[in-house]
Amino acid sequence: xxxxxxxxxxxxxxxxxxxxxxxxxxxxxxxxxxxxxxxxxxxxxxxxxxxxxxxxxxxxxxxxxxxxxxxxxxxxxxxxxxxxxxxxxxxxxxxxxxxxxxxxxxxxxxxxxxxxxxxxxxxxxxxxxxxxxxxxxxxxxxxxxxxxxxxxxxxxxxxxxxxxxxxxxxxxxxxxxxxxxxxxxxxxxxxxxxxxxxxxxxxxxxxxxxxxxxxxxxxxxxxxxxxxxxxxxxxxxxxxx
Amino acid sequence: xxxxxxxxxxxxxxxxxxxxxxxxxxxxxxxxxxxxxxxxxxxxxxxxxxxxxxxxxxxxxxxxxxxxxxxxxxxxxxxxxxxxxxxxxxxxxxxxxxxxxxxxxxxxxxxxxxxxxxxxxxxxxxxxxxxxxxxxxxxxxxxxxxxxxxxxxxxxxxxxxxxxxxxxxxxxxxxxxxxxxxxxxxxxxxxxxxxxxxxxxxxxxxxxxxxxxxxxxxxxxxxxxxxxxxxxxxxxxxxxxxxxxxxxxxxxxxxxxxxxxxxxxxxxxxxxxxxxxxxxxxxxxxxxxxxxxxxxxxxxxxxxxxxxxxxxxxxxxxxxxxxxxxxxxxxxxxxxxxxxxxxxxxxxxxxxxxxxxx
Numbered sequence: 088x089x090x091x092x093x094x095x096x097x098x099x100x101x102x103x104x105x106x107x108x109x110x111x112x113x114x115x116x117x118x119x120x121x122x123x124x125x126x127x128x129x130x131x132x133x134x135x136x137x138x139x140x141x142x143x144x145x146x147x148x149x150x151x152x153x154x155x156x157x158x159x160x161x162x163x164x165x166x167x168x169x170x171x172x173x174x175x176x177x178x179x180x181x182x183x184x185x186x187x188x189x190x191x192x193x194x195x196x197x198x199x200x201x202x203x204x205x206x207x208x209x210x211x212x213x214x215x216x217x218x219x220x221x222x223x224x225x226x227x228x229x230x231x232x233x234x235x236x237x238x239x240x241x242x243x244x245x246x247x248x249x250x251x252x253x254x255x256x257x258x259x260x261x262x263x264x265x266x267x268x269x270x271x272x273x274x275x276x277x278x279x280x281x282x283x284x285x286x287x288x289x290x291x292x293x294x295x296x297x298x299x300x301x302x303x304x305x306x307x308x309x310x311x312x313x314x315x316x317x318x319x320x321x322x323x324x325x326x327x328x
Numbered sequence: 329x330x331x332x333x334x335x336x337x338x339x340x341x342x343x344x345x346x347x348x349x350x351x352x353x354x355x356x357x358x359x360x361x362x363x364x365x366x367x368x369x370x371x372x373x374x375x376x377x378x379x380x381x382x383x384x385x386x387x388x389x390x391x392x393x394x395x396x397x398x399x400x401x402x403x404x405x406x407x408x409x410x411x412x413x414x415x416x417x418x419x420x421x422x423x424x425x426x427x428x429x430x431x432x433x434x435x436x437x438x439x440x441x442x443x444x445x446x447x448x449x450x451x452x453x454x455x456x457x458x459x460x461x462x463x464x465x466x467x468x469x470x471x472x473x474x475x476x477x478x479x480x481x482x483x484x485x486x487x488x489x490x491x492x493x494x495x496x497x498x499x500x501x502x503x504x505x506x507x508x509x510x511x512x513x514x515x516x517x518x519x520x521x522x523x524x525x526x527x528x529x530x531x532x533x534x535x536x537x538x539x540x541x542x543x544x545x546x547x548x549x550x551x552x553x554x555x556x557x558x559x560x561x562x563x564x565x566x567x568x569x570x571x572x573x574x575x576x577x578x579x580x581x582x583x584x585x586x587x588x589x590x591x592x593x594x595x596x597x598x599x600x601x602x603x604x605x606x607x608x609x610x611x612x613x614x615x616x617x618x619x620x621x622x623x624x625x626x627x628x629x630x631x632x633x634x635x636x637x638x639x640x641x642x643x644x645x646x647x648x649x650x651x652x653x654x655x656x657x658x659x660x661x662x663x664x665x666x667x668x669x670x671x672x673x674x675x676x677x678x679x680x681x682x683x684x685x686x
Contacts, residue, residue: 136543138539138542138543142539143539162547163542164542164543164545164546164547164548167543167545174543180537180539180540182536183536184532184536184669185529185533192526192529193529193530193532193533193541193544193546194544194545195526195545196526196529196530196533196544196545196546197545197546197547198545199525242544245545
């Protein structure tokens with residue numbers, strides 16, 4: 088068990104948003120959290136990254152463990168540096184007035200003296216050739232799909248072992264959406280552990296090994312993706328028939 | 329060789345200035361303006377690090393200049409001159425030229441420590457609140473110094489002239505001009521290297537999106553602290569130069585009006601643009617000096633055509649009507665400033681071929 092979330096309660100201000108979520112991720116897996124708006128998927132990811140209020144939820148109860156060690160007292164940048172987890176946030180959050188290259192370079196802030204930075208950037212450009220073409224362009228002049236590629240590329244530049252993605256398909260055309268998930272599968276085959284939060288449940292379950300269905304801050308179903316995708320109860324309630 | 333053209337040109341211009349000053353070819357007034365431009369360049373470009381690159385709104389930059397000016401002056405006066413209050417010189421005056429850069433550095437370090445006063449609240453708050461805190465810091469610093477009698481309180485501190493004279497006795501060259509040129513050069517190089525490094529890109533990242541910066545491994549608290557301390561430290565160094573150039577300082581010379589001058593220069597030049605700040609510092613200093621002549625001239629002309637009543641005179645205080653007015657007009661018609669988020673090399677890409685700053 089690489090990452091485990093145990094009986095997590097978290098919320099914003101006095102409002103509790105997630106009520107006792109428990110799930111785990113094994114090394115080398117793709118795990119998806121699916122569910123409707125407001126189910127607590129993004130809140131869970133932000134809590135795992137240890138982002139603090141006001142942008143992120145306050146932890147009320149429960150524990151988040153990486154390799155069996157609690158990480159609740161770790162600062163966000165240390166989650167990236169030491170624990171090698173990276174987040175592709177909802178809405179991309181790229182640095183609009185910086186160039187594509189600068190966006191990627193910032194992700195190497197903590198290992199700025201690492202001689203492999205250049206090689207890693209080459210790998211990102213191999214993975215997303217479109218970014219290579221636009222490397223000197225300002226990030227806010229990119230199309231939505233390219234911005235999403237940049238957001239993923241940037242997270243990979245942190246040299247992460249676990250990649251968390253918050254709605255990577257949001258605002259993408261169907262073709263790009265499939266391409267994005269194909270890329271995720273490929274990265275997973277190279278050894279990356281992936282946790283992906285999605286509203287597009289069909290697509291997510293097709294890519295992931297296991298899934299958790301969230302509803303109003305609780306896990307209501309879990310299991311291997313194929314099983315979830317065919318479970319009549321889940322289909323009826325969350326996959327639209 | 330070609331790519332060093334501008335570097336060599338800048339060096340030659342500086343050398344020519346020093347030679348001209350040495351041979352008394354430059355009027356003392358002109359010399360003062362040239363030195364003042366240098367000081368303003370440090371003042372504006374260091375403020376740009378916080379207000380431009382990091383996107384905070386610091387309105388109390390003159391406070392740190394004040395700290396630096398007092399720390400450096402106190403040190404140099406104690407070390408090298410016989411003073412009624414501070415006692416006899418601790419070191420022989422001929423050491424003054426050797427230790428002057430060190431004295432400026434101490435002034436900068438003390439100012440940088442006061443920069444923490446602003447950096448610490450910035451971990452928790454941004455925007456308007458931080459702007460108010462910086463104004464408060466400016467007032468705190470001035471009040472603090474006004475109430476310390478050993479450094480003159482509200483009367484001010486003098487004796488730095490004697491230190492400069494001691495340098496002249498050791499070797500008769502225009503020391504002050506040389507110091508201003510060297511220190512301005514070093515300060516700009518520090519800022520340039522900082523904002524173009526991966527570390528410095530972290531500052532731009534904090535400006536754009538703090539949450540995104542955090543999840544991209546940037547230690548945002550440390551980046552803010554470093555930016556505030558470098559910025560206030562360089563302002564302190566500028567203060568040290570300012571104090572030794574004039575030979576006299578008093579706390580009210582570093583009040584909110586001085587901070588406003590810094591803001592005008594930053595916004596005139598453009599946010600997050602070092603070359604913009606340099607350009608704006610030169611233009612602004614010349615403009616303020618031009619007003620010194622223009623206001624009496626306008627006054628004379630208006631009296632000559634009997635527009636103004638006899639008892640009413642346009643005084644230099646009108647400077648403080650015109651300078652904020654520039655800021656307002658600037659915001660209205662060119663909010664991005666002269667260069668705005670770009671460097672001169674982005675506007676004239678060919679410039680790149682003629683210099684190197686690696």
